[in-house]
Amino acid sequence: MPTKKEKQESVSRVKKDLARYKTVAIATIASLPAKHYLSIKKQTRNDVKIEFARQTLLKRALEESGRLELKPLEGKFQNGAVIIVSDLDAFKLYALFKRSKSKTFAKPGAIAPSDIVVPAGETNLAPGPVLTELKQAKIDARIKGTKVTIAKDVTVAKKGEPISEPVAKILMKLGIEPFEIGIGILSVYDNGTIYEGAALDIDEEAFLHSLTEAHRAALNLCVFAEIWNETSAPLIIQKAAREANAIHKLIETKKPATEKMPAAEAAQVAAPAGTPAVEAVPATGVAPEAAADAAKEVKREGL
Incomplete structure (x- = not known):
């Protein structure tokens, strides 16, 4: 049980940090194992400071901080709440803690965060009692060679439903880790705006x-x-x-092609000045004597 002096020191410490940093977040560490919390705190210590204390003390620090813009955060506290202060903007702060999360196996009774699907295909499981366990989890499995094969995709738990013990057991054997553990950002104050955690969850690659x-x-x-x-x-x-x-x-x-000049006109243009033009006579079917007589007649008329 903290003494009165220790409580006052905690409130004073948090108030100083609230005055020092521009971005303030309310987060939860509920269900987070101590070793994971300490690991995340170590990973992020260069960018953020995590204030851990009783909720009553954290709320008191917010009230006495003198920053009226932080008042809406007082209603964001949940089980296992902590205050995080930083100079990072809200989106970078959220992304930092999103990257620090790690996968973990499901426990019986835990609420599925999303639909949990066991994919079809070969597994690393050997035939034996595991077939009964798969059947209890309502998974259609068959033996193929020396391995157990899942016949088709099957949803073993829907989002928001509690996970049964047979399902939790078989998911562990299949190596499926449907849960993420880490510090969950609930709400963030940054530069005059209060952001809900869900609004900060952006797929960076898609964006x-x-x-x-x-x-x-x-x-x-x-x-x-x-x-x-x-x-x-x-x-x-x-x-x-x-x-x-x-x-x-x-x-x-x-563009139209240039028209060709008739042969007779071409011959007339090409002939020297004073030379009478002679019409071309087809050679085919014309006797040599007739051609000669025609030439003489033309010459006589020209003279």
Whole structure:
């Protein structure tokens, strides 16, 4: 039992930290084994400070801190609550503790955090009494060679349901760890805003992908709507150049071919000045004598 002096010292210590750090969070360490708590505290000590004391003392420190903006946090306390102070923003603070969580096996009676599914496929279990245990957990299993095989995917516990003893036992044998243990962030005050823990749970990879896609879509809009900026300008110019080249090639393809000059006109143009033009006479089917007579007649008329 802490003495009155120790209680006052605890309140004083927490008040000083509340005045020193900009970000304040209420978290819970309920059901967290002591060794895991100490490990997480050691991992995060360079970025945060965890204040552990009786809830009445922590609430008193909040009330006497002089920071009226922290008053909404007084209603966020749950079983095993602690105060966390830091200069990290709310999202980085949440991500820090999310990374520090570790997987653990289910215990009988524990509430499933999500649907727990045993996947189909070969297991490392050898045939034997385990087949009875699988049946008790309502898992369809068969022997294949020297191993036990799960016939199809099966949901052994739905979100919010208590886990039965047979299910907890078989999950452990299958090596399935459906639970995470760690410090759970309940609520965070950061720069004038109170964030609920669930609102801070962001998939960083999916968020980055969404930002990338949004940037690509915005840039595409700028290029086709010809909205000029330092990023879109080079692409707009390149697009215009490609379109101009395409139009030029299209015009060249559609241009009509140059008409050929008739043979008689070509001969007349090519003949020296003063030389009478002679019409070409097809050689096919014309006797040599007739051709000679025709040539003489043309020459006579020209004279």
